[in-house]
Amino acid sequence: MTRTPRLPPPSLKPTIQQIFPPSERAPPNLGGITTTLVCMKECDIEKFAADNLNLHSKGIFRKKSSVRDMLSWTPEPISRPMLALSRDKTDKKTAIELFKLVQIYMGDRKARPGMSLNSVVIDIIVAALPQQQLRDELYVQLCRQTTENPKRDSLIRGWELMAICLSFVPPSPTFQPTLLNYMNRHRDPSFATSFPEVGKWPIHVQISHYATVCCRRLDRIGSHGRRQAKRPTEDEVEQARNQILRVSMFGNTIAEVMELQKDKFPFRKLPWIQTTLSEHVLLLNGKQTEGIFRVSADVDEVNCLKSRLDRWDVPDYKNSMVDAHAPASLLKLWYRELYDPLIPDQFYEECVNTEDAEKAKEIVDKLPELNKLVLTYLVHFLQQFSHADVVSCTKMDSSNLAMVFAPNCLRCTSDDPKVILENARKEMAFMRTLIQHMDTTHVANLT
Structure with a gap:
């Protein structure tokens, strides 16, 4: 009796050919140059690899590895960089x-x-951060x-590592389109159809979910994004990991x-x-807290509170040692x-060039409705701290409050350190004008 040989278990990842199936590379109704461009776009990672990979040699005859081999998972270490550095x-x-x-x-x-x-993530980011x-x-x-x-x-x-790294370090503008293309291919709903094993997994381990998160993070830290490259703390790495599965x-x-x-x-x-953090500060x-909004809270307390609120878990402060500085610091962090x-940036120049109450009101009225509502609520909240009897306890008058909150509401559109320094005073003046003169009674009971 002959036994049917057992086939090796299927790979949990499609091959390059599955990711870029020939049938999708050149639609039949396209021809000439357009077809070539479509092929290049679809095979972006392969083309980049062919042009840039530092093809390794192997075996006693030092045979060059193929592009496919170089782009496929290996359990072995590499002896040379992947790219021609x-x-x-x-x-x-x-x-x-x-x-x-x-x-x-x-x-x-x-x-x-x-x-x-x-710690491994931090080591990776620290090593990669200095050079594109x-x-x-x-x-x-x-x-x-x-x-x-x-x-x-x-x-x-x-x-997971890809998603975490994209929270702190971007690829070069040259490689960004290639990386985006690679990740977008794994977001494709038909991905699980062509590779059934993936479709059987729970949603939190489906590759399409991770790829979607990666694309979003790349968009925000890439060449046109606002996020800046940085060396993270261990807490920030942990948050970046948790937020893959739970939006923050x-x-x-x-x-x-x-x-x-x-x-x-x-x-x-x-x-x-x-509104919750604002209410917690008052609660x-x-x-009655001296230095409120100016004095930094304990970092661990702030991170713990942040983690709980991100799960919609409202702490009971009755039996805790937490003071008002923790929600105050977290509130500033949320705005920042x-x-x-x-x-928004398009109103920045107008803001820093006026201290007139009426003009400031006109600028606020031009903001998008949601931004205007959130800003008005913030100003109303800060106005409660600007009364003389409160200032006598907190030592935080309207100028001090404006100095703390202006950088959290306005972001200088220039990279010039001199302009940033000069505008800091103007930002503070605009915020102080709002605190002192803006009518916010209509949001007093708004939630």
Whole structure:
């Protein structure tokens, strides 16, 4: 009796040919140059690889690896960078070390003593951050390790790492379209159809979900985004990971925050996070707290409160040692981290060039309706702290309040340090004018 040979388990990732099926590369009704352009667009990652990969040699005859081999997952370390980097030996060594760190994070290589997932991410970002070439090297390595990967946990970790890195470090403008194309192909709903194993997984581990998050983060940190590259803390890495599966109320636009809360609070006119934190400041005797909004709160308390509120979990302060500084600091953070500034850029110059109450009111009236409502609520909230009896306790008059909140509402549109410094005073003056003169009675009881 002969046994049917067992086939190897299917890869949990489509091959390059599956990602870019020939039938999709050149639509039959297109011809000539257009067809060529479509092929180039569809095969973006392959074309980039063919033009830029540092093809490795293998075997005793030192045969060059194919582009396909170079773009497919490997459990082995690399001996040379994926991309043709400069001749600097330090950069080459860094690229090789990057690949080892990527493998460690994905569980394809044993971690060194003392390493944690978050520390590995920080090591990766610190290594890649200084140079665009190394950033591209990192993302090419991640594209490779998430292609034809036969290990589900490793594959998920690879996409998770991609999403986390895109919160803090962008690719070069040259490689960005290629990376976006690679990720967009994995967002395609037909992806699970062509590769049924993926469709069987729960939604939180479907690659299409991770790819969608990656695309969104790339859009915000890429060449046309507002986010700046930075070295993260371990808490920030943890938040970036958690927010892959749970959208945060921090770091998004006001409209996105409202969309996020519409099922829970369909009739609210203002962001729940804004009104809740404002109420918490008052509940914890913020009006009697010296240095409110100026004194920094304990970082751990702020992060804990942020994490809880992001889960719609309102703390009970009765038996806690938390004071008003924690919600006050988090409230400032929420305004500061809005992806688009509360006062949109197109109104910035008008704002910094007026201290007249009537002109300031006219500017506010021109804001988008939601921005105007959120700003008016903020000003009304700050006006409660500008009364003489409150100032005697907090030592925070309207000028001090304006100095603290102006940078959270207005963002200088210039990169010139001199302009930024000069405009800081003007931003404060505009905010002080609103606090002292703006009529906000119509939002007194608004939620």
